[in-house]
Amino acid sequence: MKEGIILKGYSGFYYVKWNNIIYECSLRGKNRLKKIRFLPGDFVEFESLPNEKGVIDELLPRRNELIRPPIANVDQVIIVTSLINPDLWLIDRLTVLALWNDVQPIICFNKCDQVNDDIISDLLSIYQKTQFPLVVTSAKKRIGIEELKKILENRISVFAGPSGVGKSSIINAIEPGFQLKTGEISEKLKRGKHTTRHVELLPLSSGGLVADTPGFSSLVLPPDIVREDLPFLFPEFEDFRRECKFSTCLHKSEPQCSVRQAVSEEKISKSRYDNYLSFLEEVIKQERSF
Secondary structure: OEEEEEEEEEOOEEEEEEOOEEEEEEEOHHHHHOOOOOOOOOEEEEEEEOOOEEEEEEEOOOOOEEOOOOEEOOOEEEEEEEOOOOOHHHHHHHHHHHHHOOOEEEEEEEOHHHOOHHHHHHHHHHHHOOOOOEEEOEOOOOEOHHHHHHHHOOOEEEEEOOOOOOHHHHHHHHOOOHHHHHHHHHHHHOOOOOOOOOOOEEEOOOOOEEEEOOOOOOOOOOOOOOOOOHHHHOHHHHHHHOOOOOOOOOOOOOOOOHHHHHHHOOOOOHHHHHHHHHHHHHHHHHHHHO
């Protein structure tokens, strides 16, 4: 048996990478009977057959699993936003989902060549308080590309964000000749060169794997998040949360709330706090619906 990682599933076949070889694998009968779901990023044991074919025998334990996009064992989510009209609500939504799934969020502000330095500085000041890794890029001018390339080394990374912010352009800038490689892999996986309808892990020369995922504009918060969990998904709250009068403080309207005080003193970003309140109301409504 060999141990490899699934890059993509397509029409009942799974394309498993092992030592820079991609095997087209089917499932052993027991896996079909059990209706086990195999995802890109899953590590599997498989039997190799001639002509780079194979049969998947076992699904190895997952470290985590994302629902949208459907992918397993992710180390980090690169949240890409354009510096032109950035969607802070979506950024904050994605950071919450990443942390909830034990994935490191990294925020990438793209198209820096199209805005002035004041806009960049204002956005960085909002998110520096979160201690999330931040990178400013221009795929067109190759600004920040080497920094982002180092972040991706030997990691399984998901690129997420709305359509049109430059996710695919950044990925192609990171890997020289990547469009050609994407085309070659797409030929084997029977996928069109210019579509991103399915999740597909693509190997980088650094040894990492990246997924370019479909664009989206909103995400539903997981139903298992409860109101008491949400403050812990805003890391800049932590130091202040400990000083609140009540240990169960939700930082909404409770008296002697140190988090609200920190917002008023601009120690916590008001936009982040406002989005927190919006998410809190959503979580409370979800709780009431069950």
